[in-house]
Amino acid sequence: MPVNLAPLEADKLLPVQGVTLGIAEAGIKKAGRKDLLVMRLGDHARVAGVFTLNRFCAAPVTLCRQHLAGGKAIRALVVNTGNANAGTGEEGMKRARQTCTEVARLLQCGDDQVLPFSTGVILEPLPVDKIIAGLPAAVANLKEANWFDAAHAIMTTDIQPKALSKQMMLGGKTVTITGIAKGSGMIHPNMATMLGYVATDAAISQPLLDGLVKHAADQSFNCITVDGDTSTNDSFILIASGEAGAAEITDAASAEYATLRDAITEVSQVLAQAIVRDGEGATKFMTIAVEGGASTAECRQVAYAIAHSPLVKTAFFASDPNLGRILAAIGYAGITDLDVDKIRLYLGDVLVAENGGRAASYQEQDGQRIMKAPEITVRVNLGRGDAAATVWTCDFSYDYVKINAEYRS
Amino acid sequence: MPVNLAPLEADKLLPVQGVTLGIAEAGIKKAGRKDLLVMRLGDHARVAGVFTLNRFCAAPVTLCRQHLAGGKAIRALVVNTGNANAGTGEEGMKRARQTCTEVARLLQCGDDQVLPFSTGVILEPLPVDKIIAGLPAAVANLKEANWFDAAHAIMTTDIQPKALSKQMMLGGKTVTITGIAKGSGMIHPNMATMLGYVATDAAISQPLLDGLVKHAADQSFNCITVDGDTSTNDSFILIASGEAGAAEITDAASAEYATLRDAITEVSQVLAQAIVRDGEGATKFMTIAVEGGASTAECRQVAYAIAHSPLVKTAFFASDPNLGRILAAIGYAGITDLDVDKIRLYLGDVLVAENGGRAASYQEQDGQRIMKAPEITVRVNLGRGDAAATVWTCDFSYDYVKINAEYRS
Numbered sequence: 060m061p062v063n064l065a066p067l068e069a070d071k072l073l074p075v076q077g078v079t080l081g082i083a084e085a086g087i088k089k090a091g092r093k094d095l096l097v098m099r100l101g102d103h104a105r106v107a108g109v110f111t112l113n114r115f116c117a118a119p120v121t122l123c124r125q126h127l128a129g130g131k132a133i134r135a136l137v138v139n140t141g142n143a144n145a146g147t148g149e150e151g152m153k154r155a156r157q158t159c160t161e162v163a164r165l166l167q168c169g170d171d172q173v174l175p176f177s178t179g180v181i182l183e184p185l186p187v188d189k190i191i192a193g194l195p196a197a198v199a200n201l202k203e204a205n206w207f208d209a210a211h212a213i214m215t216t217d218i219q220p221k222a223l224s225k226q227m228m229l230g231g232k233t234v235t236i237t238g239i240a241k242g243s244g245m246i247h248p249n250m251a252t253m254l255g256y257v258a259t260d261a262a263i264s265q266p267l268l269d270g271l272v273k274h275a276a277d278q279s280f281n282c283i284t285v286d287g288d289t290s291t292n293d294s295f296i297l298i299a300s301g302e303a304g305a306a307e308i309t310d311a312a313s314a315e316y317a318t319l320r321d322a323i324t325e326v327s328q329v330l331a332q333a334i335v336r337d338g339e340g341a342t343k344f345m346t347i348a349v350e351g352g353a354s355t356a357e358c359r360q361v362a363y364a365i366a367h368s369p370l371v372k373t374a375f376f377a378s379d380p381n382l383g384r385i386l387a388a389i390g391y392a393g394i395t396d397l398d399v400d401k402i403r404l405y406l407g408d409v410l411v412a413e414n415g416g417r418a419a420s421y422q423e424q425d426g427q428r429i430m431k432a433p434e435i436t437v438r439v440n441l442g443r444g445d446a447a448a449t450v451w452t453c454d455f456s457y458d459y460v461k462i463n464a465e466y467r468s
Numbered sequence: 469m470p471v472n473l474a475p476l477e478a479d480k481l482l483p484v485q486g487v488t489l490g491i492a493e494a495g496i497k498k499a500g501r502k503d504l505l506v507m508r509l510g511d512h513a514r515v516a517g518v519f520t521l522n523r524f525c526a527a528p529v530t531l532c533r534q535h536l537a538g539g540k541a542i543r544a545l546v547v548n549t550g551n552a553n554a555g556t557g558e559e560g561m562k563r564a565r566q567t568c569t570e571v572a573r574l575l576q577c578g579d580d581q582v583l584p585f586s587t588g589v590i591l592e593p594l595p596v597d598k599i600i601a602g603l604p605a606a607v608a609n610l611k612e613a614n615w616f617d618a619a620h621a622i623m624t625t626d627i628q629p630k631a632l633s634k635q636m637m638l639g640g641k642t643v644t645i646t647g648i649a650k651g652s653g654m655i656h657p658n659m660a661t662m663l664g665y666v667a668t669d670a671a672i673s674q675p676l677l678d679g680l681v682k683h684a685a686d687q688s689f690n691c692i693t694v695d696g697d698t699s700t701n702d703s704f705i706l707i708a709s710g711e712a713g714a715a716e717i718t719d720a721a722s723a724e725y726a727t728l729r730d731a732i733t734e735v736s737q738v739l740a741q742a743i744v745r746d747g748e749g750a751t752k753f754m755t756i757a758v759e760g761g762a763s764t765a766e767c768r769q770v771a772y773a774i775a776h777s778p779l780v781k782t783a784f785f786a787s788d789p790n791l792g793r794i795l796a797a798i799g800y801a802g803i804t805d806l807d808v809d810k811i812r813l814y815l816g817d818v819l820v821a822e823n824g825g826r827a828a829s830y831q832e833q834d835g836q837r838i839m840k841a842p843e844i845t846v847r848v849n850l851g852r853g854d855a856a857a858t859v860w861t862c863d864f865s866y867d868y869v870k871i872n873a874e875y876r877s
Contacts, residue, residue, distance in 0.1 A: 114806040115799030115824075146795055148809075148825040181792030182826045291796050369778065369868070377873035383590030386555055387700050390524030397523040400557075415524075416557040417591045456873075459778070460866050464786035 061219050062344040062433050062453065064336040067210060073224040073235045074203035076260040077101030077300030081200035082212045085193025087186055088141030088179060093212040095190060097197040098136040098256070099166060103301035105265050106133040106174070107272040111293035117145035118155040118185075119175040120292060126159075126171045134168040136256070136296065137175050137194075140215050143252060144177040144185040145291040154187040161191045165198045178215055178241065178252040178292055210239040213254055216462070217241050221333040223326050229315055232305035234261045236322055240330040242290075252292035253334060255280055257326055261319050262301035263308040270311065271320055272297040279327035283335050283451045284366050297323065335451045340458030343375050344434045350447040351440040357394055358448035361439060364392035365450075372455030375435065380426025382411050389439060401442030406430065470628050471753040471842050471862065473745040476619060482633040482644045483612035485669040486510030486709030490609035491621045494602025496595055497550030497588060502621040504599060506606040507545040507665070508575060512710035514674050515542040515583070516681040520702035526554035527564040527594075528584040529701060535568075535580045543577040545665070545705065546584050546603075549624050552661065553586040553594040554700040563596040570600045574607045587624055587650065587661040587701055619648040622663055625871070626650050630742040632735050638724055641714035643670045645731055649689075649739040651699075661701035662743060664689055666735055670728050671710035672717040679720065680729055681706040688736035692744050692860045693775050706732065744860045749867030752784050753843045759856040760849040766803050767857035770848060773801035774859075781864030784844065789835025791820050798848060810851030815839065 078100060085095040100106070108127060110120050126133065137158055144151045159173040166173075177185065210220035224237040242253030263271070276295050301307065308315045336344055347365050352358035365371055368388040374381035385404060390397070404412040407429040411421050429435060487509060494504040509515070517536055519529050535542065546567055553560045568582040575582075586594065619629035633646040651662030672680070685704050710716065717724050745753050756774050761767035774780055777797045783790035794813060799806070813821040816838040820830050838844060 113796060113799040114803065115795050115808050143792075146792060146821070146825045148823050151825070181796070182821075291792075291799060369864075373869050373873045376869070379873070383552075383555060383700075386524050387522060387590070390522040390700060394523065399524050412555070412591075414557050416555045416560070455778075455869060457866055457869050460782050460785070460864060460869055464782045464788070464865075 061337040062341050064219050064333055067207065067220045067222055069207040071224060072206040072222055073226065073237055074206070075235050075237050075258040075300060076203070077104055077302035078258045078298060079201040079203050080205035080209045081197040081202070082205060082208045083193045083197035083200060085139065085189050087139055087189050093208065094140045095193045095197050096138040096209050096212040097162065097194065097201065099201050100134050100298060101300050101302055103262065104133070105263065105268050105299045105301070106296060107265070107268045108174070108294060108296040109272055109276045111290055113291050115146060115291050117143055117177060117292045118147055118151035119144055119177045120294060121152065122155045122159065123174045123176070123294065126174055129171050131169060131172050133174055134172040135162050135166050135174070137162045137173060138213055138254065139177050139190055140179050140213060142177055142179040142183055142185050143181045143292050146182040147184060151185060154185040157187050158190055161194055165194055174296070176254055176292070176294055178213070178254055181291065206237050206239060213239060213241040215241065218337050221330055221337070223329050225322055225326050227318060227322055229261055229303070229318060230305040232303050234259060234303045234305055234319070236326050238326045238330050240334060242334045252290040253280060255295040255327065255330055256298070257296070257323060257330070258298040258300065259319070259323065260300045260303035261305055261308065262303070263299045263319065267308060267311055267316060268297060268299055271323060274320060275324045275327040278324050279331035282449060283331045284363065332451050335453050338453035339462045340456040341453035342433070342456050343454040345375060345452050345454065346434070346436040347450045347452065348436060348447070349439045349441065349449070351442050351444060352446040352448070353444040355446045355448050358441070358446050359450065360394065361389055361392040361441065362448055362450035364388045365437060365439070366452035369455055372452070375430065375454040376456045378427070378430040380406060380411070380423065380430045382417065382426070385437065386412060398442070403440040403442065405438040407436055470746040471750050473628050473742055476616065476629045476631055478616040480633060481615040481631055482635065482646055483615070484644050484646050484667040484709060485612070486513055486711035487667045487707060488610040488612050489614035489618045490606040490611070491614060491617045492602045492606035492609060494548065494598050496548055496598050502617065503549045504602045504606050505547040505618050505621040506571065506603065506610065508610050509543055509707060510709050510711055512671065513542070514672065514677050514708045514710070515705060516674070516677045517583070517703060517705040518681055518685045520699055522700050524555060524700050526552055526586060526701045527556055527560035528553055528586045529703060530561065531564045531568065532583045532585070532703065535583055538580050540578060540581050542583055543581040544571050544575050544583070546571045546582060547622055547663065548586050548588070548599055549622060550588040551586055551592055551594050552588050552590045552701050555591040556593060560594060563594040566596050567599055570603050574603055583705070585663060585701070585703055587622070587663055590700065615646050615648060622648065622650040624650065627746050630739055630746070632738050634731055634735050636727060636731055638670055638712070638727060639714040641712050643668060643712045643714055643728070645735050647735045647739050649743060651743045661699040662689060664704040664736065664739055665707070666705070666732060667707040667709065668728070668732065669709045669712035670714055670717065671712070672708045672728065676717060676720055676725060677706060677708055680732060683729060684733045684736040687733050688740035691858060692740045693772065741860050744862050747862035748871045749865040750862035751842070751865050752863040754784060754861050754863065755845045756859045756861065757845060757856070758848045758850065760851050760853060761855040761857070762853040764855045764857050767850070767855050768859065769803065770798055770801040770850065771857055771859035773797045774846060774848070775861035778864055781861070784839065784863040785865045787836070787839040789815060789820070789832065789839045791826065791835070794846060795821060807851070812849040812851065814847040816845055
């Protein structure tokens with residue numbers, strides 16, 4: 060069961076002016092399941108995205124990159140579940156293009172104004188005929204109030220849908236941000252991928268939006284890990300429709316930019332953390348906060364070494380304050396001039412290790428009390444500087460093995 | 469159960485002239501268990517070693533490095549199980565030194581002519597009094613025929629002891645190599661560590677021995693992974709007693725050096741593979757062979773990405789030919805200019821992927837047939853050059869989680 064992830068309430072999701080969503084059942088993998096989503100964007104909308112760094116990236120990811128680089132205004136997004144269109148070679152590119160062409164025809168825009176996304180089985184041909192057959196129903200369904208259904212339509216093995224809205228005042232106008240995301244492992248066996256879409260009706264210049272999507276991703280989706288694997292299809296898209304009536308933000312030093320940036324980052328963080336909370340087999344949500352580093356990069360390196368260690372993750376599953384495993388992970392994280400005598404390690408607020416060994420004040424029962432909670436913070440001070448980084452992850456349970464070993468059987 | 473690891477037969481282990489071994493029950497963690505080993509080396513013996521790169525290395529590892537760097541002839545090794553003497557700060561160093569002092573007193577050599585090794589619980593004080601009390605019995609037990617008992621004495625959670633002997637002719641003389649090793653995860657929760665000791669009665673100069681220990685480790689213990697974690701105590705020691713009567717090898721270009729190097733490397737490989745076969749919860753033994761790389765380093769990078777992926781390891785546990793997971797791991801291994809269209813992926817002898825996707829000739833039942841076997845070879849040709857690297861690993865089963873989650877409970 061997801062860790063502290065409240066059921067999604069439809070009436071808490073707010074429409075974003077200038078963004079309509081349409082859902083359909085295209086029967087891509089199974090019948091009777093909403094598996095196709097079209098998002099239509101208004102005339103003033105700007106779009107920016109970040110994508111997987113996996114060299115085996117999927118055809119739709121390649122096409123998204125091309126269309127965004129082309130500089131034409133993006134007018135629609137199309138997302139299918141049930142098939143990732145990854146590892147499908149030139150034929151996969153052709154089918155992703157066919158999908159865009161059909162969306163463009165229905166919405167009367169250019170092919171290169173459409174961004175395609177796929178998630179599902181890898182290495183299987185995309186059933187593009189089913190998608191094309193399902194598109195008219197999705198387009199007929201387009202409306203601003205469809206975020207709740209959209210959050211469901213992009214799910215694969217997610218146990219719960221993930222979505223969030225936030226409102227604030229910006230230049231005297233009410234501005235809305237609504238986001239949805241899916242994913243429960245960094246990569247699923249065949250139901251691949253993390254997808255995130257955050258839309259706002261604020262107006263912002265393209266260069267600032269391009270920077271903002273990277274900032275938000277670096278503080279959210281790039282700080283989570285379930286199993287260390289990186290999908291072929293991971294995508295995070297930020298949409299600014301500009302229809303709230305607020306003045307366009309063009310200055311990165313302005314208060315308005317800071318407000319919007321922080322709100323979008325917060326929505327992205329909650330969505331990213333929801334993916335970890337719904338991680339495959341997760342029973343605990345862990346925050347790994349590394350501080351006192353010489354650089355952010357080395358803090359991330361240490362945080363990921365802890366977050367990726369199967370030994371640490373199984374100890375958390377067992378609620379076992381196994382300090383040796385955490386110290387060992389810090390030790391092999393790759394900081395060659397690390398002085399282990401300067402490191403302080405905390406579980407929650409309890410100092411557990413310092414001076415290269417267990418803290419004199421540490422009592423095993425204090426560690427055990429903290430490890431029994433469903434949310435646990437591991438804090439490491441490297442004693443080398445002022446940099447810090449945080450990573451969120453979940454534990455490693457029997458169910459992780461079960462889910463991933465039995466997926467195709 | 470270990471994968472294809474035959475029970476150790478005492479009469480297949482051959483004594484190495486100039487190396488005697490003594491075992492005792494010191495009651496370090498539990499009573500009634502052989503947990504202390506002393507190895508005494510003859511007057512002509514030379515020793516070389518490689519150790520963990522973990523910054524949280526244990527006190528005995530630090531002392532081993534100091535004593536080897538000191539340049540005095542090493543005359544004894546002392547190994548205890550039940551306690552790793554890691555994360556124990558200055559007091560840990562003091563206790564490791566006390567152990568060396570007592571061995572030196574009993575064997576009448578210098579403190580700095582003794583190498584100490586510990587494996588077991590991390591962060592607990594070493595019960596040095598018990599070790600000192602046990603040493604006279606171990607010394608009284610010293611004999612050349614004790615390799616079988618020694619292989620048992622260094623075990624912690626290993627299911628089976630690991631040892632091997634090999635003989636060959638060198639310069640007209642029969643030369644013997646015998647090695648023992650322990651370990652079943654790269655690091656155990658508290659019963660840490662991979663330890664390997666290989667001894668020969670060949671004679672070889674110190675510079676060549678120093679090179680040989682690195683060569684053998686790089687081709688064996690540095691090519692295995694169970695869970696990607698690196699212990700605080702990992703050590704591999706090579707001993708050449710020089711007592712077989714063969715002339716000293718001093719030329720790295722000589723046929724004698726090549727013969728000895730290859731034989732020691734082979735013994736080290738069998739021992740290293742035995743650790744994987746006895747890996748925590750292992751049900752399959754996997755060889756990940758990456759070829760056609762631009763460098764050995766990038767081949768290792770790709771091999772380890774595959775070998776460390778929890779998704780790949782659970783698929784192997786399930787005997788599922790899940791090609792997408794392997795391709796995804798290759799894609800995120802970190803080769804930024806990788807051309808995925810040039811990659812060929814084989815399961816056993818079956819070509820499963822090429823041209824960026826599934827091979828046209830591939831039949832799922834061929835993949836399944838290979839995945840059902842207890843030993844599986846994954847072969848990747850990167851299509852970039854002539855370099856190659858091989859890594860051995862095991863699968864990821866329910867029992868891995870069970871062993872590591874329930875260890876301290």
